Amino acid sequence: MNTGDIQADIHNFVVENFLFGKADGLADDDSLVSKGVIDSTGVLELISFVQERFGIRMEDREVIPDNLDSIKNLVAFITRKVQQS
Amino acid sequence: MCGICGVLNFNGSPADVNRIADMLGTLRHRGPDDSGIYTSGKIGLGHARLSIIDLACGHQPMQNADGTLCVSFNGEIFNYLELRRELEEKGHRFSTHSDTEVILHAYAEEGEDCVHLFNGQWAFAIWDTKRERLFLSRDRLGVRPLFYTRVAGSFLFASEIKALLACPEVSGEIDLHGLNEIFTFWAPVPPRTAFRNILQLPPGCSLTIEDNHCSVRPHWSATYPPTARFDGGNEDQLAEELLQLLLDATRIRLRADVPVGAYLSGGIDSTVTTALVRKVAGDRLRSFSITFEDAEFDESVFQKEASSYLGTQHTSVSCSRREIAHVFPEVIRHTEQPVLRTAPAPMFLLSKLVHESGFKVVLTGEGADEVLGGYDIFKEAKIRRFWGRNLSSHWRPLLLKRLYPYMGDIQRQSAVYLQQFFHVSEENLANPFFSHLPRWELTARIQRLLSEEVLSELHGYNAIEELEDTLPADFASWSPFNQAEYLEVKLLLPGYILSAQGDRVAMAHSVEGRYPFLDHRVVDFASKLPPNLKMKVLDEKYLLKRATAGRIPSSITKRSKQPYRAPDGKCFFGPHAPDYVEELLSDAALRRTGIFDAHAVTTLVNKFKAGRASSTRDNMALIGILSTQLLLHEFSSQQRRPFKQ
Numbered sequence: 001m002n003t004g005d006i007q008a009d010i011h012n013f014v015v016e017n018f019l020f021g022k023a024d025g026l027a028d029d030d031s032l033v034s035k036g037v038i039d040s041t042g043v044l045e046l047i048s049f050v051q052e053r054f055g056i057r058m059e060d061r062e063v064i065p066d067n068l069d070s071i072k073n074l075v076a077f078i079t080r081k082v083q084q085s
Numbered sequence: 086m087c088g089i090c091g092v093l094n095f096n097g098s099p100a101d102v103n104r105i106a107d108m109l110g111t112l113r114h115r116g117p118d119d120s121g122i123y124t125s126g127k128i129g130l131g132h133a134r135l136s137i138i139d140l141a142c143g144h145q146p147m148q149n150a151d152g153t154l155c156v157s158f159n160g161e162i163f164n165y166l167e168l169r170r171e172l173e174e175k176g177h178r179f180s181t182h183s184d185t186e187v188i189l190h191a192y193a194e195e196g197e198d199c200v201h202l203f204n205g206q207w208a209f210a211i212w213d214t215k216r217e218r219l220f221l222s223r224d225r226l227g228v229r230p231l232f233y234t235r236v237a238g239s240f241l242f243a244s245e246i247k248a249l250l251a252c253p254e255v256s257g258e259i260d261l262h263g264l265n266e267i268f269t270f271w272a273p274v275p276p277r278t279a280f281r282n283i284l285q286l287p288p289g290c291s292l293t294i295e296d297n298h299c300s301v302r303p304h305w306s307a308t309y310p311p312t313a314r315f316d317g318g319n320e321d322q323l324a325e326e327l328l329q330l331l332l333d334a335t336r337i338r339l340r341a342d343v344p345v346g347a348y349l350s351g352g353i354d355s356t357v358t359t360a361l362v363r364k365v366a367g368d369r370l371r372s373f374s375i376t377f378e379d380a381e382f383d384e385s386v387f388q389k390e391a392s393s394y395l396g397t398q399h400t401s402v403s404c405s406r407r408e409i410a411h412v413f414p415e416v417i418r419h420t421e422q423p424v425l426r427t428a429p430a431p432m433f434l435l436s437k438l439v440h441e442s443g444f445k446v447v448l449t450g451e452g453a454d455e456v457l458g459g460y461d462i463f464k465e466a467k468i469r470r471f472w473g474r475n476l477s478s479h480w481r482p483l484l485l486k487r488l489y490p491y492m493g494d495i496q497r498q499s500a501v502y503l504q505q506f507f508h509v510s511e512e513n514l515a516n517p518f519f520s521h522l523p524r525w526e527l528t529a530r531i532q533r534l535l536s537e538e539v540l541s542e543l544h545g546y547n548a549i550e551e552l553e554d555t556l557p558a559d560f561a562s563w564s565p566f567n568q569a570e571y572l573e574v575k576l577l578l579p580g581y582i583l584s585a586q587g588d589r590v591a592m593a594h595s596v597e598g599r600y601p602f603l604d605h606r607v608v609d610f611a612s613k614l615p616p617n618l619k620m621k622v623l624d625e626k627y628l629l630k631r632a633t634a635g636r637i638p639s640s641i642t643k644r645s646k647q648p649y650r651a652p653d654g655k656c657f658f659g660p661h662a663p664d665y666v667e668e669l670l671s672d673a674a675l676r677r678t679g680i681f682d683a684h685a686v687t688t689l690v691n692k693f694k695a696g697r698a699s700s701t702r703d704n705m706a707l708i709g710i711l712s713t714q715l716l717l718h719e720f721s722s723q724q725r726r727p728f729k730q
Contacts, residue, residue: 017692020534020685033505036530040494040506041700063499 001082006054007075013049014071018042028071043068050074056081087145088112088133088592089157089231090243091210093219095297098238100129108241108248109133115159115244115592121145123155128212128219130157135595137161137341137445139183149189150180153214156192158185159244160207160229161599163337168202192220197291200304204337204605208244208286218295225305226452226603227275227288227579230588234283240294245589246283246421250720255283257720259680259713261543267423268709269529269548272580274555276301279422279716288579305605307574307612308557309567315615323618324632327610331632334604335361338448345599346371346444348435349399350649351387353626354450354459356395356637358601362448363395364636372397373439373447375431378405379652381491387641394638402438404431406656410663413656417715419593420585424712425528425705428651433590440594447591451582452602455573456611458619459626461646463569464488465507466520467620470565473509484623490645494700517560518549520569525549531706534685566616574608653704657711658693669714678717681710 007028015023018037032038038046046068047058056078058067067077090108092100105122109131113120116133123130123146132145138161146157162168165184168191173179177190184205191199192211197220206228211220221242223231233242236254249255260281263273273279275287286292289305339345339362347359349372362370372392376385385401392399409430416433417424439447454460465488472481482500485507489495498506508522516522529548532540560568583600591598601607611619614628621627630642657666668674670690675683689706692698698707 016688017697020682020688022533022682022685024533033502036526039527039530039700039702040492040498040502041702043502044494044497045697045700060497060499063497064501065505 001054003075003079006078007071009053010050010071010074010078013053014038014046017045017049026071028075030071031065031069032071033065033069046074050078054078054082056085087135087159088115088244088248089159089208089210090131090248091157091219091241092129093240093294094127095238095240097127099126100124102129104252105129105131107251108243111247111251112244114595117595119144123148123157123212125155125212125214130155130210130212132157135445135597137343137597138165139181140342142181143183143185145185147181147183147185147189149186149193150178154189154193155212155214156185156189156209158188158207158209159231160205160209160224161338161340161597162187162203162205162207163340163599163604164202164204166340197222197293198304200291206599206603210242216295218293220291220293221286222291222304223286223288225289225605226574226583226600226608228583228588228598228600228603230584231286232278232283233286233292235299236282240299246278246280247418247720249283250280256281257717258282259717259721261539262546262548264423264539264680264713265532265543265546266548267425268532268535269525270552270576270580271425271528272576272584273422274548274552274576275579280720306557307571307608308559309563309571309612311559311562312564315564318615318618320618320628320631323614324628327607327628328632330604330607330610331357331361331601332365334601334607335448336365338599338601338604339366341446343445344371344443345446345448346373346439346442347397348372348447348449348598349374349388349391349397350450351384351391351641352450352647352649353630353637353641354453354602356391356450356641357453357629357633358448358450359391359395359397360633360636361601363397370395370397371442371444372399373435373442373444374399374401375435376401376403377431377651378403382650382652384647387644390638391641400438400442402434404434404651406652406659407661408434409652410656410661410666413711414665414715414719415593416590417712418719419589420712421589421716421720422585423709423716424581424585425531425709426651427653427656427708428649429586429590431651432586433593436591436594436596439596445595446597446599448599448601450600450602451587451598452578452600452608453626453629455570455578455582456602456608457626457629458566458570458616459629459646460573461488461648462520462524462573463566463620464623464625465523466565466569467623469507469509470514470519472504473511473514476504476509488623491647517553517556517568518572519565521572527702528705530702531709534681534689534706534710536679536682539680564616566620567612570612654693654698654707657707665715666711669711669718674714678714678721680713680717686710 112133118136119134130146162184165187208229208231258281263277276284374388377383468484
C-alpha cells in the first residue's frame, strides 16, 4: 500500500465518520482537534480504524497529536509503522 | 397548577370567545378539572384548572369584588397565607381561600411591584380594567412557562406554544437562531423559542401592555457579590441557616388541599427533599422514581436505600429503550423544542406513574446542583483552571479522569489531548465562558448537519458571541465559580431542566412539581455563600451535605455523583425501532423539512445502524435531528400528516 492509498483511506474515513460526508475543504495538514473534526471519542475511533485497517498496533505513548492530529501526520505515522513491521 | 391563555386586540375589536376556547382546548392536560373564559371588550382570558388549593372556590379567571381586575393564573404563591394576613390588616376582604385571590389583592395594593412579595412559581395575566392595562408576569427562576406572539393586530399569550399555534394566523415555523442556540446551549436564550415570532417571557420578568405599548422589565435576576467581598463565615451557623431555610421552603411547599408526593431519584438532592418533607409533614410519604433496564443508568439500589431509611411508600416505573422510543413523539409534542438527550422521556413516564397513583403534586430536588454547587461542570472548570495555572504538571490532568470514571474515552486520553479537548490554555482562562466552552463547542459541532440553505440563512450567527453581549455589567467581578453558576441558572435550568425535563413532561400528565431548592430565599442565601463552601476543594454541595448530615443515609452522601441520564441514540434502532424513526429520517422527509443535510443525516443514521456511533456528539446530533423532525411534523402545517407509530 503506497502513501497515496493510505492518504485516501484516512481522508475517506475522517470525512465519512466525523464530517458526515461533508469534506468542508478539509486540508491534509488541518488540525483535526482545532477544526472540531474529532472529539475525545473520535480519537478512540480513529485509533481503532488505523489498527484494524492497516494492521498495526498503537501504543499508548503514541496517542499524541504529533501522530494523529492531521491527515498528514497520520499518513506519516502509519507509513513509518508499516515499514517497521 | 393550570394552563392560561389570552388575547388582546389592539384595534379594540371584541375578543373572540371561540378563539380562546380553541386555545384552551390544547391546554386541557394542564388543567383537566375545570375551565373558564373571561371576556370584556378587546380582552379575553382563558383558564384550564388543575385544582390544588381551595378546590371548591378557586374557579378562574377570577375577578376582584368590584370587577376592576381579572386574573388568570398558573402556579402557586406559597406564602399566600402570610400575604393574606398582611393584606387583611390593610383592609382587604377575601371571598375565597385561594392563592389566586391573594394575587388580585396584592396587585390592587402594590401594582406591578406585587411580584416582589411573592414566594412561588407563577405565570399569570391580570387585566386591569381601570387602566386598560394587561400585566403578565413569570416567576424568578422560570418554573412556569409563558409564551406570547403578536399577529394581525392581536397580542396572544399562553402557557404552551401549542395554544398559540391553535390560532390560524400563527405559523409553526422553526426559528433558526433559536435552533442554533439549542444546538449550542441545549436551550434557546429567552425571549427566543424554537419557533419564529413566538417569544417566551424571560424568567424573572414582567410584561405590560398599555395604550398598545408593550414593555418587558425584569423583577429579579441572579446576582453574586464581587469576589473580594466574601469572608469565610462560620460554617456551622451557615449550615444551620441553610437547613432552616430549606425546612421553611419545604413547609410552605406542602400547602395543598390534595396529597403531596416526592420524586426520589437516589441522589442527594431528592433524598434531602424527601427527608425534609418527612421532617415537616411527619406522616408516611409516597415517593416515586424511574428505574432503567440498562444498568449503566439505573439507580434503584440507592432509591431503595433512601426510601427504606426515610420510611416512604415507594413506587417506581421501569424504563426500557423501547419505551423511550415509543413515547418520544408525545414527549416532543410537550417539550415544544428540540432536545439533545432522551432524558425528558423517562420523566414523562414518571409523571404518568404519579398521575395514575392519584397524585397531582410532587416535591422534587431540582435546583440544588445549580445554586449549591453540585454539577460536574463546576468541578471540571475548577480542575481545568487549576491545571491551566501549571500546564506542565503531570498529575493535575489526572483529576479530570477521576471526575469522569464512567467515560471510557476520557480515561484513555493523553494529557496533550485532554488539554485540547478541555480548552486548557492561558488564552481560554481569560474567557468569560471558560467553564462552559468545552460543552458548548462540542455541542455546536452538530450544526455541521444543518443544510446549506439553513447555514446560509444564519449568516455565520454565533450564539456564544451574542450571549456575551447579554452578560450583567458586574459579571467580570464575580468568582469564576459563580460565573459558571450564573450560566446554568440563566440557560440550562429554565430552558431545559425546568421546562423540557420539568414542567412540560410533568404537566403532560397533570402533575405539578415543586422545588424547595428554588425558593428565592434559598437562592439568594446561596448566591452570597463563599464558593468554597459550596464546593470544598472538589467536594460538591459541601454545605448542603453538612446541613443535612444525619438526616439522609451516609451512603447517599458519600456516593459518587451520577448525573441523571437515559439511553440515547440506540433506543431508535434495532428490531423494536418504531416506524416513525425511519420515516422522519428518510431522505424524502429531510428534504421536505429542509433543515438538515439529507446526505449527512443518512451517513449518521448508517453509523448508528452499523453500531459504530457511540460519541456524545453523534448521540446529541441524532436526538436533535429526530426531535426537530418530530416538532415540525407535529406543529408545522406544511408537515402535518399521520405516520405509523
